[in-house]
Amino acid sequence: MVKPCWRIGAGMERSKINPTKVDGLTWYKDLGLHTFGEFSMAMIQANSVMEDQCQIESGPLTFNNPTVQGTFVGVYDGHGGPEASRFIADNIFPKLKKFASEGREISEQVISKAFAETDKDFLKTVTKQWPTNPQMASVGSCCLAGVICNGLVYIANTGDSRAVLGRSERGGVRAVQLSVEHNANLESARQELWSLHPNDPTILVMKHRLWRVKGVIQVTRSIGDAYLKRAEFNREPLLPKFRLPEHFTKPILSADPSVTITRLSPQDEFIILASDGLWEHLSNQEAVDIVHNSPRQGIARRLLKAALKEAAKKREMRYSDLTEIHPGVRRHFHDDITVIVVYLNPHPVKTNSWASPLSIRGGYPMHSTS
């Protein structure tokens, strides 16, 4: 039974003023207002259960210091199931607020702590569920979080989602990548793993012409994936395909985010945050050009469509036919895709947004074939 349903997060009461929509497998919010300008969100499901999740939170970033106002954006690209990405969407922002409240400000440490505690708590859940639901040990998620606050943008990333800044330049726009990615097909990620595991000749294995950690997973850092973090899960009843032949003592994957901090300038127009499903089909420059040259209303859906058109072309089929394919089998044609475009207003409309905190959550749950 296929049934569409969706929900808006903590800002449920704001659903009338901030409507989000579902059209078949697409979830979207064409245009909304955050602390520092407008934003647009869109997601499309390809897996039988939507594994991507996303959220935008705008307003106070601490529980105790009303002067710390800002925007939090999260893109969570799950794998092996939706549980890890949903867990992040439920937990990471409250944790960020908790740690930010302790220091009464946002910092790199605050964000990193929120990542670490989210991972720790998810692993606790895995331990608790191990006797009844051991497959939770093989569920994980990438986690990309952006915090815009006090003229700075913090981009924290664990996994291979990406944040790209559009900076205006001589009549055009230039793409500036803000996120550092952790995918075994990047030289830097491979070097990191090889140096962390010098005595493991099979830490990285080439499979299907792609590098994979232990031959099973492309991302080199993630939230969840308990089977690659703690040896206690590397045994029955976990499915054999997730079990490693040799015992390990040191965690193979880490949840540490790579954090970049950028001071915003008046030339900085917008930031695109998206799961790798989008970047597989659009280059950074292609994406920023589309955003720069198109109306703001529905820009996230426009990017989604551009990526799907490219996916259809690669599969030698028509875009209109691609859109007819049901979730599940559709994963053979493209991945789940999440894209959020956050416009950066050089003059924050503070008075408006302080009065109206915003909370929108996307992707939970969309279509489910169960």
Add this chain to the structure above:
Amino acid sequence: MMNTKKLLKMAKKWQQRAALRRKRISFHRSTDTTSSSTAAEKGCFVVYTSDRIRFAFPISYLSNSVIQELLKISEEEFGIPTEGPITLPFDSVFLEYLIRLVQRRMDGDTEKALITSISSTRCSLPCSFQLQEHSSTRLVF
């Protein structure tokens, strides 16, 4: 539930028929061309076989469990391609044979048996020629 003996007999019959018709079978198939010069057929998706033959099948075939199994096998063998079309780890003769079976609208049990058989034998099946040679030892072929 159908017994194995009956299934084997049925499969043999199909195989003979498929062999007879092989020359007459015509799908939207063409030899390997670059994607830029290939027109996308309306209402179709495309797969390539290991001998680089291009097949375009109606989108509706994607809901067939045998086709879905073929895509899964492709994913296990090659991963999901990020840059180009889907390739199946079978040659065109075998794919034509399978598609004939799919078009004949098997009953549920036969379909399940076929899927099991494809899944369990695929590792040793680089081409259909071998498949036919070993047919007597396998459930369906």
